[in-house]
Amino acid sequence: MSNPARRTNPGYGRWTPFWFLAPAVVALFLIGIYPTLFALVTSLRQYNLTRSRDGFPFVGLANYQAVLSDPTFWDTLARTARFFLVVMPVEIALGLCVALLLHRPGLNFLRALARVTLVIPLATTYAVVGLLGRLVFNRDFGVANSFINLFGFPALDWLGNSAGAFAAICVMDVWQWTPFCALIFLSGLSMVPVEIEEAAKLETTSHWALLTHVQLPYLLPGFTAMLILRSADVLKLFDVVFTMTRGGPGAATELISIYIQRVGFRVFDLGTASAQALLLLVITILLARLYIRFFYREIE
Template sequence: MSNLIAQPPTAARRVRLWPRSPAFWFLAPAVFVLAAIGIYPTLLALYNSFHHYNLTDLASGTPFVGIDNYVATLTDPSFWGALGRTLLFLCLTLPIELALGLFAALLLHRQALPWMRAIARVSLVIPMATTYAVVGLIGRLIFNRQFGIVNWLLGLIGIAPLDWLGDPTLAFVSVMIMDIWQWTPFCTLILLAGLAMVPREVEEAARLDTSRWTMILWHQQRPFLLPGLTAILILRSADMLKMFDAVFTMTRGGPGTATEFISVYIQRIGFRLFDQGMASAQAVLLLILTIVLSRLYIRFIYREAA
């Protein structure tokens, strides 16, 4: 009789350790894979950042050097130059994408011509579905000095061909144009989803009260756009800070260092100079910067939405 009484607690403990819910077993493999490809590389980079780990000097091992890699990174002018170019790219490109995305979202939010809205929404997915490397190759062809379509169009109006990928300023602008082409549709879809949450009765009443679309946008639609705007800022800022594929395939970071963004610079340190310890320290600092920006967006923008 005592054995029968002792069994339920043991069974309860087994249930807590190994849940029988199908949802647990369906999600467990995905959680394990995400942890393997997300947490492990981060911990490995953090470990390497405190060690002297150069692939050309493995005979001396990987001794612990403390924060020497971080000090060397923070006193490296090239690192600050690459970070400055990245932040400049973010500050110039992201507002343009947001402005164009909001303009397109407001147009698609109108009730007229529903079949055109459906076609436009499907078309917006195409740039986002294009991989970064392909976007870089497309940009390399479009801005080619000899047979690029941009110089061909400029020639139609009497402008001489420009060396888009050979001039530092034009190369930077070329990368901006390709990023705007690829990710403005993402901003449009997110903001369009926010506009769809606005009650139709509220919008109709606001339009009866005023004909100024700016007043309607600021007072009626803005609260519903702020959560999506926060998501866009977080995702796009993180994406721009680690932007590599499109830039590398399009300009290789050149000419000179004109488009050598921080991820391209880290790649050069880690896989051209083979200093894995220094590259890991730079990657950790980039991760910290991304987290700080995300927290600022949530604190000052998402809090206003709440």
């Protein structure tokens, strides 16, 4: 970049980037543009499939108004935020611990074994995770209660009460996504040049100092990526919760996407559901921008 000669003659034509980019851009655009525009237009209409006899008149921003003044929308959004704030720190902390364990030299067989098994939760079908959750957290024949009995606690009716069900979906999410965080952290750790790490180890015996001074810069980009992907995923989280609790009992596990699905495909009020989904998209984009601004170096 500092080389002036390269600036004048980068070695490629003006249109070269275009040709490399065109296929992906065109494909995404062609597949995505119609549905996205359709959703945008739908969000401006009264669009209820079960009232198709009334037609689908334009109503301006009425759907957005309705969504913003709908207490359930805000409740479910707040619940989703709470879910994120519970699972994300746990996943980051556990993920980092796991990554450090895997990064530490020695015990090669165990390390390889543990690393390979990390892939299993990631690959497990979300819908199956939910079904599994229903089996594991069953009050009578669930294995979760066997474990807590082992530690001397009485059996819990996990899915039958609000706090238990919320905890149960958190546990399943942490199980499934901690490995993802761990792998990203691990690759960050392995980017630290060996000489620097060795030199630092000679100077300090404190793991904490090593982590914050030497390794942290290499972990931050992955950390941002994690935040962005997990935020987007939690806002879209549907399969696991739907198969596990359907958003119940009461509204204890009704996350925002469960609610939108309910409005969109149970009540069939697609005008409102589209408005909700687009608002959610805006929130996700804002969050992602925020993370990038604070943690990520912009792509040059």
